[in-house]
Amino acid sequence: MGGREEATTRRDRWGYSVRTDSGDCIDAIDAYYEQVLAYGRGRAVILRAVNYDSSCALANALAAHFVATKNPEEASRLLHAANASLDNATPYERAVVAAISCLLGDNKDEEMALDRHVELLKEFPKDLLSLKRVQILCFYLGRPAVSLSIVQQVLVHNEDRSYIYGMLSFPLLELGRMTEAEGAARKGLFIDSRDIWSQHNVSWMLALPHGIPVHLSCDSPLNKVLEIYDQNIWKELQRSDAEPVEVYINALGLLLRIHLRGHTHDIAERLKFQATAVKDKSIWHVEWLLDILALWALACTNERNEAEELLDSIKSRFSTLSSQKQQSMRAAIQLAQAIYEYGRGNLVKVFDLLGPDFDAANFKMIGASDEQLDVFNEVWYINLLNMGQVPKGKGVFYRRYARSAFAGEKAKTLEAAYFR
Incomplete structure (x- = not known):
């Protein structure tokens, strides 16, 4: 040198x-x-x-x-x-x-x-x-x-x-x-x-992803779960160095889990605030996971025009991908459509889009962890139960959780939530 x-x-x-x-x-x-x-x-x-x-x-x-x-x-x-x-x-x-x-x-x-x-x-x-x-x-x-x-x-x-x-x-x-x-x-x-x-x-x-016990979002008192939402997740936005996209993903993921437990009324105001936040187009398409969760929030709060605009924008984004990338992301588009329909309450369309053998573990291409993906399995189980297909829902649930990393405490609490 x-x-x-x-x-x-x-x-x-x-x-x-x-x-x-x-x-x-x-x-x-x-x-x-x-x-x-x-x-x-x-x-x-x-x-x-x-x-x-x-x-x-x-x-x-x-x-x-x-x-x-x-x-x-x-x-x-x-x-x-x-x-x-x-x-x-x-x-x-x-x-x-x-x-x-x-x-x-x-x-x-x-x-x-x-x-x-x-x-x-x-x-x-x-x-x-x-x-x-x-x-x-x-x-x-x-x-x-x-x-x-x-x-x-x-x-x-x-x-x-x-x-x-x-x-x-x-x-x-x-x-x-x-x-x-x-x-x-x-x-x-x-x-x-x-x-x-x-x-x-x-x-x-140890079943403590992101510092929040899994069972907390499954069977803990709702007021405790909402306290964590308010103080540990949403309050993060008050920080000058907050990452809004990360906050919205965590917030929507928890709200969706609470919704799946039947507490829709209890989270109505929080969900409206969240839906308003994700109307901001500057955060669209930063994360596939956020786009999909935002579709649910917008559809669930009757923000139909914005939900349809986001879905159309996701499809437009997909059309610009290379043929190889389109092949790997095609399933993500179906999941996005299904979650949009779930937010609107169209159970049959959700089933038609996800199919009888849906497993969220196959959707890692949206950039989500196993725990983040698992909420979409819960959507599928609940959708089956709401359609009256209880035996199928129970059968698939037991087979999956018996072999999964969540066997044990989480499986028990989810079982109580779904099949009580």
């Missing part, structure tokens, strides 16, 4: 070279890594990295990815700046920019993004931020086996880092390999008891 290159290259947290004269820029990039991996609220620190060095390719690319869902135009500008700096960038930076470029804008190509992240991690296996990015991509593509393979590929290079074990645990969970998942998560906690992702995975296996 020549003298000039040494003077303008600094190493990031992973030990990889980044072209910048600014120590503050590198510090901000490293802080961003920490915030993303720890699910912190200070992820906007990456924008300071760009302010410290507007010519840093890595800072611009990471900032583009950070703002992409909230400000696509700014993301495009930042990505253009990253690409404009590639001639003077390090090989590591070029690999990161190439991988992120496939995730943003009109040239978005998830399959190519997956391939580029795999190649990036072969050459730069200590880059846990890129590993996190590709894990999220695999999650939205519904490919837990691929996610697991990628983590295993880089594990040997990161055995002393707690984060890697939370990342290892997650696809194991998705694949139903509970004992291995728990072992990985506990190893992460042994290294760092504060590791959020490992904590999350251990909690999930």
Whole structure:
């Protein structure tokens, strides 16, 4: 490495070279890594990295990815700046920019993004931020086996880092390999008891997803459930650094579960507030899961025009996808239509759309966890019961929960809710 290159290259947290004269820029990039991996609220620190060095390719690319869902135009500008700096960038930076470029804008190509992240991690296996990015991509593509393979590929290079074990645990969970998942998560906690992702995975296996006991939404007193909705979910919007899309997904998921227990009147006002919130078109199509839950909220509150507009917009979005992507997402469109019809109370149409053998576990392509997907199984069970098909509903319920990760306490409480 020549003298000039040494003077303008600094190493990031992973030990990889980044072209910048600014120590503050590198510090901000490293802080961003920490915030993303720890699910912190200070992820906007990456924008300071760009302010410290507007010519840093890595800072611009990471900032583009950070703002992409909230400000696509700014993301495009930042990505253009990253690409404009590639001639003077390090090989590591070029690999990161190439991988992120496939995730943003009109040239978005998830399959190519997956391939580029795999190649990036072969050459730069200590880059846990890129590993996190590709894990999220695999999650939205519904490919837990691929996610697991990628983590295993880089594990040997990161055995002393707690984060890697939370990342290892997650696809194991998705694949139903509970004992291995728990072992990985506990190893992460042994290294760092504060590791959020490992904590999350251990909690999930203890039937405490997202910090809220599963049985709380099944058989606890309704006032306790609504208190958690008000204080732990909806109140989050009062924070300046809140992520509205995440809040709406959590809120609607819980409201739908309460609705399925027959407490529609008790949540009427909350559901109206939520329906008003999801009329905001700026949050449409950010997450497939939110779009589908929003269809239910709008239809259930008789906001028929907005519900139909959202459904039409989802179908229009689908028509712009590549033929390969359409093939993988076709079932998601059927689910969206079915949940819309469920909100309207059209039980026969729901059954026609979902079919007699519906299993939400096959819908990972909408970017939802097993627990988030499971509410759609509940919709299907309730729909069967409301149509008078009690024997079929009970039979499928018992078969599924006997073999699922939810066997035990949750199965008992759901059984009480459905078949009492």
